[in-house]
Amino acid sequence: MTMMVFSMPCWKSALPERVVYPQNRLLAALVACVVLVCVGLFATAARAETPIEALQFRVDRGAEDVAVSVQLRFELPPAVEDALLKGIPVYFAVEADLLRERWYWTDKKVASAARNVRLAYQPLTGQWRLNVASGAAPAADLVAANAPSQTFGSLAEALATVKQFSRWRIAVLNDNDPASKYRVEFRFWLDTNQLPRPFQIGVIAQSDWTISTSLRAALTAEKTGER
Numbered sequence: 001m002t003m004m005v006f007s008m009p010c011w012k013s014a015l016p017e018r019v020v021y022p023q024n025r026l027l028a029a030l031v032a033c034v035v036l037v038c039v040g041l042f043a044t045a046a047r048a049e050t051p052i053e054a055l056q057f058r059v060d061r062g063a064e065d066v067a068v069s070v071q072l073r074f075e076l077p078p079a080v081e082d083a084l085l086k087g088i089p090v091y092f093a094v095e096a097d098l099l100r101e102r103w104y105w106t107d108k109k110v111a112s113a114a115r116n117v118r119l120a121y122q123p124l125t126g127q128w129r130l131n132v133a134s135g136a137a138p139a140a141d142l143v144a145a146n147a148p149s150q151t152f153g154s155l156a157e158a159l160a161t162v163k164q165f166s167r168w169r170i171a172v173l174n175d176n177d178p179a180s181k182y183r184v185e186f187r188f189w190l191d192t193n194q195l196p197r198p199f200q201i202g203v204i205a206q207s208d209w210t211i212s213t214s215l216r217a218a219l220t221a222e223k224t225g226e227r
Contacts (some may be wrong), residue, residue: 021122027099052213057070057071059218059219066182067169068186069165070164074166074211079209080209088195093114094186095114096112097185098170098184100181101183102125111171111172112170113168118132119162128151128153130151148175176206183218184219186214186215186217189211
């Protein structure tokens, strides 16, 4: 019996082999490095953000007004304190909104209040100066506008005033409808937008300059001093 063996030629693929050029390898390595650096920056920012604790947050409703009392606790990061000692003032912004809750639509903002604080060190006298003004005007204009100021012998004393608000009147409210529900939203932050323009560029990526907090509380129907 005769066996016949057939063989077929092995054809190579018509598709060209993928060629990896050195330039592509270099580009991939650069992209990987950028990604790792960005991840590292975000991780550092998450760890270094300055925590703020609210020791007190109370909303009082008077006969015709609404006032908030707040006491915060936080420490200035070394980078911020170093800038102050070099003569660069820092600014804190405060806002409070009174909102009426509506089940059929978004809550309505009834009133809003703002306050700006400028903290600066005076090397010649060794004193700390606070300028405080109501309203949303830029804090950089506080000195030019002769805003009320206080002087302190130490940074700790000046910061104690920055961190505390006693019966800050934020709204006038004459609503006697017991069915109406209100709440107060409070915000406090270190306003880097008020820093000198060249200095802002240097602190954008520094999470040490991220100091902020948001608080909210419901406004009771019962007015203070009434039964």
